[in-house]
Amino acid sequence: MIMFQRGAARRLAGRRCSTAPAAAQKPTKAPGPDPATLTDKFGRRHSYLRISLTERCNLRCHYCMPEQGVTLTPSEKLLTAKEIQRVASVFVKAGVNKIRLTGGEPLIRKDLPQIVESLGDLRADGLESISMTTNGIRLQASLVDLIYAGLNTVNVSLDTMDSLRFQLISKRMGHHLVIRGILAAVDAYEAGHLDSVKVNCVVMRNINADEILDFVGFARIHPVAIRFIEFMPFADNTFNKDKFVSYAEMLDIVRQKHPGLQRQPSGPNDTAKVYTIPEHVGHIGFISSMSEHFCDSCNRLRITADGNLKVCLFDKSEVSLRDALRGGCSDEELAALVSRTVKLKKARHAGLDTLDVIKGLNRPMITIGG
Numbered sequence: 089m090i091m092f093q094r095g096a097a098r099r100l101a102g103r104r105c106s107t108a109p110a111a112a113q114k115p116t117k118a119p120g121p122d123p124a125t126l127t128d129k130f131g132r133r134h135s136y137l138r139i140s141l142t143e144r145c146n147l148r149c150h151y152c153m154p155e156q157g158v159t160l161t162p163s164e165k166l167l168t169a170k171e172i173q174r175v176a177s178v179f180v181k182a183g184v185n186k187i188r189l190t191g192g193e194p195l196i197r198k199d200l201p202q203i204v205e206s207l208g209d210l211r212a213d214g215l216e217s218i219s220m221t222t223n224g225i226r227l228q229a230s231l232v233d234l235i236y237a238g239l240n241t242v243n244v245s246l247d248t249m250d251s252l253r254f255q256l257i258s259k260r261m262g263h264h265l266v267i268r269g270i271l272a273a274v275d276a277y278e279a280g281h282l283d284s285v286k287v288n289c290v291v292m293r294n295i296n297a298d299e300i301l302d303f304v305g306f307a308r309i310h311p312v313a314i315r316f317i318e319f320m321p322f323a324d325n326t327f328n329k330d331k332f333v334s335y336a337e338m339l340d341i342v343r344q345k346h347p348g349l350q351r352q353p354s355g356p357n358d359t360a361k362v363y364t365i366p367e368h369v370g371h372i373g374f375i376s377s378m379s380e381h382f383c384d385s386c387n388r389l390r391i392t393a394d395g396n397l398k399v400c401l402f403d404k405s406e407v408s409l410r411d412a413l414r415g416g417c418s419d420e421e422l423a424a425l426v427s428r429t430v431k432l433k434k435a436r437h438a439g440l441d442t443l444d445v446i447k448g449l450n451r452p453m454i455t456i457g458g
Contacts (some may be wrong), residue, residue, distance in 0.1 A: 100236065100281055101299070126427070135357070142166065143166075143393050147259070149258050151320075165394050166394055170434060174413065174419075175413070176210060179426070180213045181212045181213050184214075186216060186217045189221070193225070195226040200230070202237070204220075217241065221243040224245070224266035242269050243285070243287075248299055254266075286312065287303070287314050287318050293333050294330075295331065297338075304365070310369065315372070316335075333377075335380055357387040358382075361376065384436075395409050399429060399432060401438045403433075405432065407425065407429045
């Protein structure tokens with residue numbers, strides 16, 4: 089069993105006694121937000137904000153990072169910790185109740201615990217959950233500090249259970265560190281310090297599609313949510329239709345091995361189609377962004393590391409909140425800018441119809457935020 093570093097259990101136990109952990113807190117909400125602020129012209133109300141903290145990453149996965157690399161935004165043009173907290177505050181007061189921190193690789197930021205802690209101050213305004221998506225390389229070493237700061241859930245991106253294939257996909261070593269990070273997060277979950285642990289796997293034909301059942305097997309013995317994600321097109325990410333594996337095909341692979349799997353009810357804004365399998369302590373899910381989109385119920389907004397608001401993952405249009413902040417705007421003016429931008433959101437996939445068009449018009453994934 090992979091455990092926290094020495095002294096972690098005592099440290100977190102002390103937090104539970106003196107200050108209830110974030111997962112158990114029942115925040116006292118401020119007066120309710122104006123529902124129109126984050127509601128688009130199709131009536132979708134946005135309550136989930138994804139904030140990219142950095143464009144940097146210690147892996148080079150080909151579906152995220154272009155083969156030739158990317159030109160990184162100068163550090164002075166990235167949002168500071170203070171700016172992140174202020175922007176998040178405006179969104180929470182407008183109705184956001186869940187924030188996910190992404191990258192790049194968020195664990196590269198040395199001030200990540202301080203960012204998480206500052207976001208925790210927004211619970212009084214209605215924030216309910218602080219989550220993080222990571223590649224897991226540095227997770228075990230950082231997990232205790234992040235939980236202590238108020239992190240609620242962890243998603244780990246892992247596309248293979250094979251260490252050699254990991255190097256081929258990510259162009260770096262470190263598979264064992266990712267596994268250790270996942271198991272440390274599982275320990276934290278079982279101890280009541282995290283609400284959930286999820287493993288995200290982007291499925292690609294002739295690359296890792298043959299490992300779907302291996303990931304299912306991981307959920308047999310570990311209480312994790314394995315989420316199989318359809319390969320999506322972004323600028324220069326080697327996407328082609330031959331690599332695409334649909335949700336229906338993935339489900340058929342699992343069903344042939346596990347005919348007893350059962351679909352679970354979905355919430356109104358859930359992206360994953362969740363299934364349980366008898367004798368598995370974890371469960372699996374499928375995110376069918378391309379073959380069976382969930383645009384009609386999308387409640388997500390994104391802020392890039394350089395401070396741009398993206399109302400859709402596939403939309404090239406962006407509005408700079410950073411420039412507004414540094415130009416001296418008030419919180420009310422920032423909220424009005426956000427509201428105007430949300431009203432521009434298209435009905436589906438930024439109004440684009442084909443994979444080729446989507447691929448040609450967007451940023452690389454690493455500069456958007458996973």
